[in-house]
Amino acid sequence: MSELEKVIAEQEIKYLTLLSGKFKNIGETATEIINLQAILNLPKGTEHFLSDIHGEYEAFNHxxxxxxxxxxxxxxxxxxxxxxxxxxxxxxxxxxxxxxxxxxxxxxxxxxxxxxxxxxxxxxxxxxxxxxxxxxxxxxxxxxxxxxxxxxxxxxxxxxxxxxxxxxxxxxxxxxxxxxxxxxxxxxxxxxxxxxxxRLHIVGDIYDRGPSPHLIMDTLMNYHDVDIQWGNHDILWMGAGLGSKGCIANVIRICARYGNNDILEDAYGINLLPLATFAMENYGNDPCEYFQSRDGKSTPLKAQIHKAITIIQMKIEGNIIERNPDFNMEHRNMFRKIDFDRGVITLNGKEYELRDKNFPTVDKNNPLKLTCEESEIMENLRLAFLRSEKLQRHIRFLFAKGSLYLKCNSNLLYHGCIPLTADGQLKDIYIRGEYLKGKAALDRAEKLCREAYFNRANSADSPEDKVKADFVWYMWCGKDSPLFGKDDMKTFERYFIEDKETHVENKNPYYKFCNQEETCDMILREFKLNPKISHIINGHVPVKEKKGESPIKANGKLYIIDGGFSKAYQPQTGLAGYTLIFNSYGMKLVSHAPFESAEKSIKEGKDIISSSRIVDVSQNRIRVKDTDIGKELQNQVNDLKKLLNAYRKGLIKNSEN
Structure with a gap:
């Protein structure tokens, strides 16, 4: 026996000796092997995949x-x-x-x-x-x-x-x-x-649009087995939770847009009164025509708050862009492109008249500078987000149970996209000093997001931590963000420019090439999965089934399961969400009709009408031994068999029963 073989043998005996502390004799070891072998041959448990819930708690809960x-x-x-x-x-x-x-x-x-x-x-x-x-x-x-x-x-x-x-x-x-x-x-x-x-998989976007994301988070925190793949709306709230003012401004603006300020005030204890007072003082005589909330219950004050935070957001984002030239987002520094005297903006060499020209808090000579009141409001909001106990609990849970992607039982789960080039190859993305693509890019991006959150106490003071917080904002709206998946977020244009051509957001080439099997195979191989048996499970982009779109792409290699849980999307999709179910017989896609209410279910027996289609049938019933947990259990069986052998050979003392 060589020296190396001796060292390996000694290490194995040490490990088996430690294992013998739990299984003290032949009888206990044999019993555990029998138990584990029995478990390995049970049918696999049922996994459910949901995405893009967007605050629709009642439907999600049902x-x-x-x-x-x-x-x-x-x-x-x-x-x-x-x-x-x-x-x-x-x-x-x-x-x-x-x-x-x-x-x-x-x-x-x-x-x-x-x-x-x-x-x-x-x-x-x-x-x-x-x-x-x-x-x-x-x-x-x-x-x-x-x-x-x-x-x-x-x-x-x-x-x-x-x-x-x-x-x-x-x-x-x-x-x-x-x-x-x-x-x-x-x-x-x-x-x-x-x-x-x-097991429940949430493939992104718990937050925004709907009225009760906090209740969804409470449910998930008490759920027996759940994982979350972060969506772009989730990362926005995570950024707000770490104190990024760019993310905070966006969170408040979206809540105002959908009439959900009570999420901030009642659920998370964020005081919006100073912002409301500021909005009334500065926009009291402004009709705020383009800032009415989408819930049909807009009031002058709600519209004023909406406009006030939008202007603040544009200033903050301009400053983020200027201190992060590696984001390559100077073209999105909108207030630098406005001629405030004439009320026009120049984009791509073309001049557009602004449909709202009232900017009472903007200094035309220094348009990105926040007024003293705006600065004070945003600093107080930053502290309020950091000190909200419930919000911080929810954000910590998103970090503990979440990630940018997950490999589970030969499936690859992610919310947005894997950025691709115009010719369908993995795109090199510049992330803080290095070019990375595919899995390496997502791993690096996730690491930066985690570092930003867990150093959040310093994010307002430390230049390095502020830059990490800025990166979380970039993940919300940056061109090469795997969560956003578009060239630009046209927030400014939708509010201030009439021409709808300027509102168009072009998708990453991923959304063209993901229909092709070879592209899905390339992505699966990049994440060390076998394309012959693996699938990609994706959310983010609503599937408009009423217009003939299919959630099944690339001959069954990819499933896009955003079917419109959000009521805002249901007129486009014709559905109220999908569930992908993976049980011991294979995969089934379930589409849901809109849910009326829990009250009608209780009193009248009303249920969500769901229709299902089998999308992948296993030739043999899938057992626990075929799953990731099964592989871990099989490793335990192998180790226990070695321990049993060591007992029988006398290499380890066999304690009496």
Missing amino acids: VLKNGSGAVRQKIDEVFGDELNIFEKKELATVIYYPKEKIEWLAKDLKNMDKWYKTIIYRLIEICSVVSSKYTSSKVRKAMPKDFSYIIQEIIYERKELLNKKEYIANIIDTIISIGRAKEFVMAISNLIQRLIID
Whole structure:
């Protein structure tokens, strides 16, 4: 044996000795090998992929509760014609909203005990089916503590045996007689919801447009298994959370645009009163015609706030552009291109008249300079964002559970794009002193974003940290940002120029080439995935199915799953979102109709109408051993087999049982 082989053998014995501290003898080691081998041969858990939720909490929450239609499908499979349509709707609603449904029924239903008995038996049948693909240990860990033992007894007993039938009936009668039926129904319904979705992937854009991103974040923080691929709207809020004034101004402007200032004030405790006072003083006589909110509830004050923060944003962004020449965004330094005396702007050699020429806070000789009041307002807002406990909790969660991309079970997930050149090759992007492309560019960009956030206390003072904070803003709107994926963000043009040709934002060539299999294969290889079995899962760009667009690209290599959760996009898409489902049989794409309300679901049994199509069928049922977790478990099995061998050879002492 060579010296190198001796060193390797010694290191392996050291490792196995450490492992023997957990598995102390042959019996314990063999038992664990058997357990792990059994798990490896179970069907893989069901993964759900959602993207571009944009603050639409009610619809998002309902999709989680109904498993994108999976709950209703299980009810049909288990009960067939045994239940009528009304009974199936009622059972589904109980699973989605158990507490609310019971409280609503209790107002008029005279014999609640009889109803409880019927519904509990039905819930047990559904729970038994959805738990069958998991180990009893995993199901037990998912159970609510108060009813863990009882649920185990009910779902794992052989109900066809007479003695067991009586035993289970006794348990149910006792639950009802001691007044715990409501709590039990809630517990088993929540367990069903938990088991329907094994892992949840959010492929970007939780924030902006809709009214309740904070509620979505609260839900995700309590979810059993979730990961997030950052979207451009998420990175904007993350930038605001680290104190970037450019990001803060954009966040406030978008909230004002969609009538969502209460997200800032009520949910996150950001005080907008100084900004409102400033807006009234400076824009009180301004009709702010082009700054009416899109929710149809605009008021003069809301429009004034909207315009005030937009002007501040243009100044701040101009300063970011000037101190970061490597961003190559001087053409977006809009206030430098305006002739304020004549009310015109020159873009690409062409002059355009401004449709709004009132700039009371702009010094035409130094247009990027904030007034003393503007500076004070923005500094106070920066501190408010940094000190908002709830916002910081949500941003930390986005960093803890999020990333620019994820490789999971042979799928590559990212929100925006992988920047490409005009001829479809990976584009070199200049990032803080070096040119990088593909995976290396995304890795470097993510590292800078993380460094910016975790050094946020210094971002206002340290030039180096300020530059990192500026980079997070660039990720929101920069030409080569993989999250933005367009040449320019035409915010100024949409507000101030009538000519709609100036509003056009050209997409990165990625969105042309991603329809081609060879491009998707190139990207998958770049991320060390096998193109023969792997897929790309993408969000960001709404798929306009009503105009004939398909979410399935490149012969099934890529799925774009932005189907319009955001109500602002639904007239264009004709849908209200997609869910991509990856279970042990393959992949299924589910499209959702608009959701009316949780109240209608509770009272009338209204559900989201979903239609599904199979997009990729596995030849053999996919097992845990075929997944990323399965590979980790197989490595554990291999190590345990080595330990077992070491015990048998006497290389490691076999402790007695």
